[in-house]
Amino acid sequence: MDLGAKPDGKTDSTKAFLGAWAAACGSAKPSSIYVPPGRYLVQKMHLSGQCKNSAITVRIDGTLVAPSDFRVIGNAGNWILFEGVNGVTVIGGVLDGQGTGLWSCKSSGKGCPSGATTLGFSNSNNIVVTGLTSLNSQMFHVVINGCHNVKIQGVKVLASGNSPNTDGIHVQLSSGVTILNSKISTGDDCVSIGPGTTNLWIENIACGPGHGISIGSLGKDYKEAGVQNVTVKTVTFKGTQNGLRIKAWGRPSTGFVKGVLFQHAIMVNVQNPIIIDQNYCPDNKNCPGQVSGVKISDVRYKDIHGTSATQVAMRFDCSKSNPCNNIRLEDVKLTYQNQPATASCVNAGGTSSGLVVPTISSMNSEQRLKAKLPLTLSLRGHQVSLHGFRGAIMEEAGEDTNRINVFRKTRTPKNGGPMNPETQAVIAEMESRRDAVPEEERTPEFIDRVFTQVVGPDGHGCVRTYGKGVTPQVVFGKGNRTE
DSSP states (O other): OOOOOOTEEEEEOHHHHHHHHHHHHHOSSOEEEEEOSSEEEOOOEEEEOOOSOSOEEEEESSEEEOOSSTTTTTTSSEEEEEESOBSEEEESOEEEOOOHHHHHHHHHTOOOOOOOEEEEEESOEEEEEESOEEESOSSOSEEEESOEEEEEESOEEEOOTTOTTOOSEEEESOEEEEEEEEEEEOSSOSEEEOTTOEEEEEEEEEEOSSSOEEEEEEOSSSSOOOEEEEEEEEEEEESOSEEEEEEEESSOOOOEEEEEEEEEEEEEEESEEEEEEEEEOGGGOSOGGGOOOOEEEEEEEEEEEEEESSSEEEEEEOOSSSOEEEEEEEEEEEEETTEEOEEEEESEEEEEEEEEESOOOOOOHHHHHHHTOOOOEEOOSOOOOOTTHHHHHHHHHTTOOOHHHHHHHHHSOTTSOOOOHHHHHHHHHHHHHHHTSOGGGOOHHHHHHHHHHHHOTTSOOEEEEEETTEEEEEEESSTTOOO
């Protein structure tokens, strides 16, 4: 059925497309909508159910073009929205959001509309999107909201690296979503994962430019559904702001994140390859006490390799009231300018195994005992206790507040021989913590705090434990306790 759409990119073809949808949705039999080659100008389209069949295929060989004046759909929320549908498949085609004008407006600081999502699916089930290209969306490219059983594969998302709020694929309040074999280049998150997302599988994604793959931001609202059972594997990040990120507002919330696997990721010049940030608070507004209520647990990083664009390649900045727990690092190697990168860790606990570079800086003993969190990193060697070291070092240091240097000096054998491996590991841990902050911030008070964190206020701060067949591990606490 030819409904009169004109492939000239100028004639408004919205009525023809809505007519095609009405016919397909109203049919009791499986139906198809075909868009031939050409450019078709369409306005906002709301394609809603309940349809009489659950097998509608939209095959696009051409390009759908949004109005060149961004104000026409800029406040519409969505340019093309499927709502309350079941069994819709979208194959091929290009969706050109023509968003560059809105991006320029926003960068100028003028009063601008927020922008429209290019393609949205809301409260829908059994959706397939394959072979689609989204170009220059005004805002988000693809949004999956309140849906179940969605498969997105072989899509391309293309937008400038400085285009604002142009997330590639956003998922929220949805379950059973799979995103496969896609290339995303945009100005915000390549994939963003919002509250209420469960059983999400992301695999074989090329991301860059962009802000990485992000869980969050979460915790903006007090009552918020959690994120659970998320797998992200075989992903490559090139020149992105972040790699694998979890982000939560620094404010009270009932939200949570648990059961996350990040596996087989390659980082190429990424600013923050691995990051958990629970202190997100734009403009420092509406964040009382800067404490996040979102609980983050059971997050696993496995086989993560590549290069960081900054010295600190791993940063765990967790909530002091709800520390991250059971963070697991397995076979991680991240470098900065051909040297091992550094790491920073606040209010987090977990384990590591295999080669892990950089060595993770952990919580201090007081925080660890209060949170009842487990060991923090794996190291090889014999058991070592630092009982009695701290008092002696502090006495010998005198007016010299650089406790790390004094510790190294006093533990160096007087016969010129090598330092024992246990002491080397302790010094390496101190220096890792010290080097995780800019040099101008390494005040005498900061150095003393690092020393106290590692050695411990009671002189039992760093203890190596091991057993048969178990990789020796460093823990922080009192004596041989690991809680």
